Amino acid sequence: MKVYLYFALILVIFSCQSQETKIPVGPDKSPGSWMYNQRAYPNGIDKEVKALAELQYRRMTDVKNGTFNEKWQQVGPVNVGGRITDIALHPTDKNIIIAGSSVGGIWRSVDKGFNWELVFDEPGGLSIGNLTIANSEPNTIYAGTGEANGSATSGAFFGNGIYKSTDGGDSWVNVGLENSDHIGRAIVHPENSDIVYVAAAGKLYGKNEERGIFKSEDGGATWDRKLFVSDSTAAIDVSMSPMAPDVLFASTWERTRFPQGRVYGGKSSGLYRSIDAGENWELMTNGVPSNADSLGRIGVYVSPSDPQVVYSVYSKDPITNRFLGIFKSIDQGNSWTEISNGELESAFSGFGWFFGNVRVNPADPDDAFVVGFLNYNFNGDFWDSWQGGYHVDQHAYEFHPLDSEFRVFGNDGGIYITEDGGENIRHVETIPNNQFYECKIHPISDSTYFGGAQDNGTLVTQNLGIDGYERVTGGDGFVIQFDQVNTSILYTESQFGAINRVDDVSFSATGIRPDEAGSERRNWNTPFVTIPDQEGGIIYGAERVYYSSDFGDSWTAISDDLTDGEFGSMSTLDVSKVDQNIMIAGTDDGNVHITTDLGLNWTEISEDLPEVSVSSVVTDPLEESTVYVTFSGYRFNDYLPHVFRSVDYGATWTDISSNLPEIPVNEIVIDPVLPNTYYLATDLGVFSTEDAGNSWEVMGEDLPSVIVNDLDLHLERRELLAATFGYSMFTYPLPSQPLSTNDTQVNYFSISPNPVSDLLNINTEENIKIVKLEVININGQSLLNSNVGKSIDVSSLSVGNYLLRIVTERGIEIEKFVKI
Known part of the structure; x- marks a missing residue:
């Protein structure tokens, strides 16, 4: 049972940007307070800890030994x-x-x-x-x-x-x-x-x-x-x-x-x-x-x-x-x-x-x-x-x-x-200083980036560059998701979970927030995610988790209140790409729950985790029992780890924060292409690991030491998008396979035919043993795998673009192919 001295309810006041007529009960979660509460719960912000973390960050920028040394590219907007x-x-x-x-x-x-x-x-x-x-x-x-x-x-x-x-x-x-x-x-x-x-x-x-x-x-x-x-x-x-x-x-x-x-x-x-x-x-x-x-x-x-x-x-x-x-x-x-x-x-x-x-x-x-x-x-x-x-x-x-x-x-x-x-x-339309909460790369269209911005709604540039952004929906912009089957359906959100279903072409929007959630505590940045392989499938988090199978036209509560009550709300959600019955939920009062049966039963798995605001929960794209959780906040006295991994559905946890500065971590992204490679959005930019969290490095060059609230990975294009809170958005070009020490990619394999309708052949002149072949879609979901031979039957796949992950005794190589 948690003690709520810190969040004793006195008065609820919200800033000018809040456009909803009904104000949720609970602590002030207007822009400033939400950003503060997330980082300060439950003991405030220790300025000395923050200053030491900034010093450690400066030192880490001077020493980089890993793969990720390319420059981040500014993608705007500058016209907003x-x-x-x-x-x-x-x-x-x-x-x-x-x-x-x-x-x-x-x-x-x-x-x-x-x-x-x-x-x-x-x-x-x-x-x-x-x-x-x-x-x-x-x-x-x-x-x-x-x-x-x-x-x-x-x-x-x-x-x-x-x-x-x-x-x-x-x-x-x-x-x-x-x-x-x-x-x-x-x-x-x-x-x-x-x-x-x-x-x-x-x-x-x-x-x-x-x-x-x-x-x-x-x-x-x-x-x-x-x-x-x-x-x-x-x-x-x-x-x-x-x-x-x-x-x-x-x-x-x-x-x-x-x-x-x-x-x-x-x-x-x-x-x-x-x-x-x-x-x-x-x-x-x-x-x-x-x-x-x-x-x-x-x-x-x-x-x-x-x-x-x-x-x-x-x-x-x-x-x-x-x-x-x-x-x-x-x-x-x-x-x-x-x-x-x-x-x-x-x-x-x-x-x-x-x-x-x-x-x-x-x-x-x-x-x-x-x-x-x-x-x-x-x-x-x-x-x-x-x-x-x-x-x-x-x-x-x-x-x-x-x-x-x-x-x-x-x-x-x-x-x-x-x-x-x-x-x-x-x-002036040449300064990239927008404050973004969330970001998204269009799953199909090139150079099309979406961002949820403070006071400027959900913005998009459709291959028009950094000065070609336009507004999709209004309010403060938050979560952006595409239906994972029908990518012509876009979902956007404004403050306190006002979710919209948006036509990807006309940008006409329909409000679809669950009716019952309207009377519940909702986060300033209310989480929702679309469900892999399920057209129209969405889950949404308020006090409870809600499920829709019809693009948000109707909703069913599939959990009880997963917070500690009084003031807490859902802060993050995820659905497994391996098994869609597996869902995980985190709250801003420190709780994490998991279900393996589409919400029929939920188990709290945060007993041994820090009691600070949960910033992200993520399921592994390849291993169904592996989950990750990150935390906001600053330590008060003792060391506060910010990143954890579990390989047994949350029954036990391993701290993988290692050498990270003690700063809020806002998001974790697992790269299914590069083994043991994760990316972190933090209050001091982006960090990466190539050894499953045993060590971390500041990722890339030319990204300011800014709050990064969100990351989005586009697997096919090998591009990472970062939403900063003060410098608009950046992208980073990712390698398609682990790089050698001289940072040069060596391809040992080719594939044919490409495009392919049935049997895809793997060709090489090297004497390299293939351990496993795995086909991944652009969402990172593993669809096919084989442990035998130098070919794989892809006839069961739908028409589209895919990645072939070739696991060998020398490492992993990725090849793109088109199924016809």
Whole structure:
């Protein structure tokens, strides 16, 4: 019996992306919380363990002895942007733009945003909170790591302090505040690039002291905390005018998130002013809200051209942070006047903790923008929202100081640029920074890749390259499956298990979620799989496992609740390719069950496994009694293995984590072609083993140290697709057989005839003993095998493409053939 102190139910709140009308009972599993809960259950995230794992990863990238040393290839998308958290513009050169991504590092353009290069992808610092360029020395850039918005991936993907570049972004060094976790804003003195102010938000899930307004006068070598309210109050914004750099305004935000909800407001939220370069601060009360239990996130901005003019935007309600008002001061904060005019009630929708920024035109102190759900412009008399032509959920908006018509803004759909004050807006379509949960290679069509993306639905490119992606279905995109007999039937999914049956040509979709599952606890990323050799066969996991034999038109529950109750839900499922009666299920509260009779009886097989979130369960493609399980999470005290194998249906388990860094493992793929070869998707890229888990290596080159949530193996094309959470998708070319030490494939066999209708002959001039012949379909299922002779009868096979696996005393060789 497990104890649920960690997931005690207090309040269920979900982020803006959730589109379902019925909210499941249980802990908050909106994007950020789901990502955090998966990794933190049951003891939280130990930052020291995470840092040690990142160090081990760096060492492993320098030593590679195995087969997999090819380069990963980016396959996009680039035309569907991912979340941008901040923008910085070079003060004298409009060509140079620096952009920070939610979990995708720092990107730089030197041609006004037409082309971009990744300039920062430091492990532990991939989540970017803020960027600032020193006006007095434009090659000096400060980057605050850890997105400070209250949702998305903030809690799971915190940063490790402030990084500094003195060469325009070519190289970076960490200059402190390593325990700040999330950075709301950093600003640099206009005349001295060594004087920096930082609004440090601190931990999101928990309390800590390293938060507040910090100041460095030596370029980050040392830091002094100048404003501190409490260990649960973030400093979220700080601003100055270049015309009066000793006058500072800063905002604080009382906010703490829990696995089961959040408190995003309180009396310690407030607006402060310093008139002596940060030495002393006073709380603003004259005309702006203060000392109220309902005060949420606050944004502030001082006019660059008139330091007397200051704007501050307020939110209310400690849960939703709805728009409260925008206030203007024309006397440097001595008095304030609300200028909302009742026109911005919907500016933050129901999630103001996601925005909360205000900006001012450097050429006109009366031209202000509220950066919220959309961009809202004040022309001195009334507010107007920019409509159409850009994605919602704004996070960054910057004017160029020399040309206020040149503006760059960033949101959940990427980067947008206007050179005429908004008359024409250009979307940047050259940055691959999407956050993917799942991926799939089309079983038949070449160069056709599917991905389930955060806030961008299920996307596909149909042989159109990295800039040719289009949306298949909406919401947040998750599991993607094809019927394993009729590949014209595609299944997609949005949050909380809203599964769709989709026509592969027209993309017309029909919702098919089991009716009974609608009242059950469902995972943010609800698992389902199609059944090998069974047209229309699907299983789906909520609290119970559901089975459909008719493409999802009807469903039958084939298990009891396989969780521990209260808060758990199914997190992963698989069906054996060898025997479809064998199914395995894993839950986010640490349970694993197996059935060998199509769900009539289920046996718990997790008694001796770690009690952390189960990230994937997989049946072996060739051996029916062999199963694998992987785990998310971080260890608390003792060693936490993340990968296990059983050869007896889960009765006993073997830890095969060996030399892996102690990081969450998100997926395991077993290669039926290469013996003892497995691939792992982890929070630090992809790892591979060629000895059944006795040793692991970082797989391939040119894949950033990014979270990889999912992998998909296409057997016939020998291609591995990786879904990253921050850098879109990559593919890796796999060998068709084990490589020799000089990485050169040697083929000893040929086959004939090919195409073939009945008897397939194996030809060789070498004196090599054939141990076994095995025919495998493109799903990895073994269909035929023979231990005798140099031919095999394939007449019983259906028309299609197959692989012949030739097992010899020297190794294994794979040959492709076509059955006619």
